[in-house]
Amino acid sequence: xxxxxxxxxxxxxxxxxxRNRFFAIMTPLGIIAYLIIYFVMPSSVNESLEIGLYAPxxxxxxxxxxxxxLEIELVESEExxxxxxxxxxxxxxxxxxxxxxxxxxxxxxxxxxxxxxxxTSEEVEDVIEVLITELAYLQVGxxxxxxVSEEVLGPxxxxxxxxxxxxxxxxxxxxxxxxxxxGLASLISEEVERRTIQALLVTPMTMAGLFTAKGITGVSxxxxxxxxxxxxxxxxxxxxxxxxxxxxxxxxxxxxVGFLMASxxxxxxxxMIWGFVALIILLIPSFGVMFPGTITGWVKAIPSYYLxxxxxxxxxxxxxxxxxxxxxxxxxxxxxxxxxxxxxVLRRRFR
Amino acid sequence: MSLRRVGILLVKEFFKGxxxxxxxxxxxxxxxxxxxxxxxxxxxxxKPKLGIVDEGSxxxxxxxxxxxxxxxxxxxxxxxxKQVVESGAVDMGIxxxxxxxxxxxxxxETEITAYIWGESLAKQRTILLVTIANxxxxxxxxxxxxxxxxxTLGAEVSIPWNDRLLPLIVLVAxxxxxxxxxxxxxxNEKAKKTxxxxxxxxxxxxxVFLAKGLLGIILSLFMGMVILVLNQAFGAEPALLxxxxxxxxxxxxxxxxxxxxxxxxxxxxxxxxxxxxxLLFAPAFIYLFPQIPEWIGRIFPxxxxxxxxxxxxxxxxxxxxxATSVFILIALDxxxxxxxxxxxxxxxxxxx
Numbered sequence: 234x235x236x237x238x239x240x241x242x243x244x245x246x247x248x249x250x251x252r253n254r255f256f257a258i259m260t261p262l263g264i265i266a267y268l269i270i271y272f273v274m275p276s277s278v279n280e281s282l283e284i285g286l287y288a289p290x291x292x293x294x295x296x297x298x299x300x301x302x303l304e305i306e307l308v309e310s311e312e313x314x315x316x317x318x319x320x321x322x323x324x325x326x327x328x329x330x331x332x333x334x335x336x337x338x339x340x341x342x343x344x345x346x347x348x349x350x351x352x353t354s355e356e357v358e359d360v361i362e363v364l365i366t367e368l369a370y371l372q373v374g375x376x377x378x379x380x381v382s383e384e385v386l387g388p389x390x391x392x393x394x395x396x397x398x399x400x401x402x403x404x405x406x407x408x409x410x411x412x413x414x415x416g417l418a419s420l421i422s423e424e425v426e427r428r429t430i431q432a433l434l435v436t437p438m439t440m441a442g443l444f445t446a447k448g449i450t451g452v453s454x455x456x457x458x459x460x461x462x463x464x465x466x467x468x469x470x471x472x473x474x475x476x477x478x479x480x481x482x483x484x485x486x487x488x489x490v491g492f493l494m495a496s497x498x499x500x501x502x503x504x505m506i507w508g509f510v511a512l513i514i515l516l517i518p519s520f521g522v523m524f525p526g527t528i529t530g531w532v533k534a535i536p537s538y539y540l541x542x543x544x545x546x547x548x549x550x551x552x553x554x555x556x557x558x559x560x561x562x563x564x565x566x567x568x569x570x571x572x573x574x575x576x577x578v579l580r581r582r583f584r
Numbered sequence: 585m586s587l588r589r590v591g592i593l594l595v596k597e598f599f600k601g602x603x604x605x606x607x608x609x610x611x612x613x614x615x616x617x618x619x620x621x622x623x624x625x626x627x628x629x630x631k632p633k634l635g636i637v638d639e640g641s642x643x644x645x646x647x648x649x650x651x652x653x654x655x656x657x658x659x660x661x662x663x664x665x666k667q668v669v670e671s672g673a674v675d676m677g678i679x680x681x682x683x684x685x686x687x688x689x690x691x692x693e694t695e696i697t698a699y700i701w702g703e704s705l706a707k708q709r710t711i712l713l714v715t716i717a718n719x720x721x722x723x724x725x726x727x728x729x730x731x732x733x734x735x736t737l738g739a740e741v742s743i744p745w746n747d748r749l750l751p752l753i754v755l756v757a758x759x760x761x762x763x764x765x766x767x768x769x770x771x772n773e774k775a776k777k778t779x780x781x782x783x784x785x786x787x788x789x790x791x792v793f794l795a796k797g798l799l800g801i802i803l804s805l806f807m808g809m810v811i812l813v814l815n816q817a818f819g820a821e822p823a824l825l826x827x828x829x830x831x832x833x834x835x836x837x838x839x840x841x842x843x844x845x846x847x848x849x850x851x852x853x854x855x856x857x858x859x860x861x862x863l864l865f866a867p868a869f870i871y872l873f874p875q876i877p878e879w880i881g882r883i884f885p886x887x888x889x890x891x892x893x894x895x896x897x898x899x900x901x902x903x904x905x906x907a908t909s910v911f912i913l914i915a916l917d918x919x920x921x922x923x924x925x926x927x928x929x930x931x932x933x934x935x936x
Contacts (some may be wrong), residue, residue: 319737366728
């Protein structure tokens with residue numbers, strides 16, 4: 234394997250890539266578009282139910298409802314409450330009657346009006362009603378016969394929840410990696426179709442050198458874009474080295490997948506079909522990060538799980554090497570196997 | 585231009601063309617629709633999820649299942665519920681001891697353990713705790729000490745996520761195949777130099793492009809109808825829906841043909857798609873997030889396809905509600921025909 238030849242081939246691929254006006258302009262524009270999507274998404278999580286309360290007389294039990302998860306604001310009049318709910322300032326507005334305490338004391342049921350905005354979901358309406366009923370129970374002194382002991386499992390993120398856009402970071406990273414890989418696979422497929430690969434192999438370039446050069450090109454293009462994206466969206470503010478290592482391994486992984494796709498595909502179009510299938514499969518673990526608990530243990534059979542989980546843990550929870558080393562080792566194992574398989578089948582196709 | 589030759593070319597595209605083109609145009613939108621519906625349609629629900637392990641046979645489980653405000657799931661063991669809570673599959677998991685109902689009915693003090701997922705939102709935790717307390721009171725036969733009257737203000741209605749996602753799914757179905765099929769077909773012919781061979785026969789470039797465009801239109805119209813039927817959105821005004829879908833399919837095919845004429849290879853097409861796809865699908869985000877002002881959507885051409893689809897399928901709209909958009913859509917289609925002819929002449933790759 235001649236280093237100079239490899240460098241020459243990598244330089245040729247890069248120069249072809251950037252000489253192409255579309256690649257040169259559209260690739261950064263693509264990243265910009267993803268960045269725009271990221272930055273227009275909410276940067277925080279609303280953890281509370283905003284409720285307006287009009288209370289000419291405030292029952293003691295209702296004074297205690299400034300609980301976590303509830304944001305109660307007092308309003309001066311029932312009319313102001315209705316207006317605020319209509320304008321969407323509150324999810325619901327509770328109007329207590331002036332005679333509420335007398336009714337409670339005399340054993341009668343007070344009548345409480347609850348205003349909802351028209352777009353409030355049915356479940357929120359039910360929940361507010363349940364909440365008021367519970368407060369009323371407390372006010373009339375009917376104790377609950379049970380005691381609930383709470384145990385929080387996993388890191389308690391109360392008040393510091395991860396916004397959806399940050400949960401999307403691994404998905405964006407995989408997407409950027411995979412799109413470049415489809416590009417690499419189609420370049421290889423084109424070279425096979427046009428038989429330029431065979432022409433190349435009659436020069437001093439060896440098969441190993443060819444794969445190394447193509448691998449370096451693929452990894453650099455994929456890794457460069459994903460790393461740039463992660464840096465801009467703040468994904469590297471906590472554990473930059475871990476993120477970089479994970480992305481590098483991820484880039485190598487998808488390059489191996491690219492080799493496999495190029496070997497399976499007969500033409501550029503079928504590269505896209507195989508690429509689409511691979512993209513969907515590799516994206517599945519990132520759905521598990523976006524929507525925790527929706528995907529079960531089988532997802533660990535997908536190699537990108539270890540990339541997604543590492544990026545998620547390091548970028549969103551500040552996980553260190555001790556927490557993610559196993560992920561990185563498994564990812565490395567997958568990389569070795571997939572790149573080896575890709576090289577083997579592609580080598581057979583070249584021959 | 586000969587209609588007979590266009591017909592022959594169209595049949596050739598359908599039956600002799602690479603199968604992968606057709607698979608790409610049909611399977612991709614279906615898979616994307618399925619994934620998007622599953623992922624966003626069901627998972628964006630903000631209902632808190634409660635997991636229950638019932639060590640006896642408590643009525644509370646049945647009562648909880650009947651509630652619409654929360655999602656109730658049952659598990660067999662404590663270790664299982666701890667595992668699902670830790671994974672975030674439920675926000676909270678409770679374990680009801682044997683004889684729980686008896687204790688509650690007799691008013692005896694009893695304790696239940698609630699496992700809370702660390703990433704669960706504060707409001708979800710509060711909702712679940714209050715709901716559990718309320719169910720226990722119902723179980724104990726306690727009568728609610730208040731009368732609550734719910735009053736809904738304003739005329740807006742809550743739009744479920746499944747409905748919000750329909751524009752995105754329909755856009756994918758119509759524009760994915762509609763753009764990719766003609767563009768990749770043209771690029772492929774360019775790459776294999778078969779187009780040059782074809783145009784030395786009496787067949788003109790116009791015949792070839794029309795045949796490829798028709799293929800894109802037919803498939804994307806078909807896919808649009810399939811997706812609407814699958815999403816139960818084809819019931820009202822089917823004739824108007826087909827008209828709008830056909831106009832959108834024409835737009836998609838025209839864009840595909842323009843891209844096919846301009847791009848040198850598939851990789852360049854894919855690179856343009858990375859940005860262009862986002863611009864095409866932008867109006868769908870207006871419907872996904874109603875907080876975004878609707879006028880922003882009007883900047884994008886696909887808005888004039890999506891607006892009538894939403895108006896008819898979700899808002900019981902009729903011709904007067906969509907007429908303006910349909911006319912704009914027709915105008916856009918005509919402009920694109922002009923752009924396509926101009927592109928073919930300007931690129932000078934073929935004689936027109």
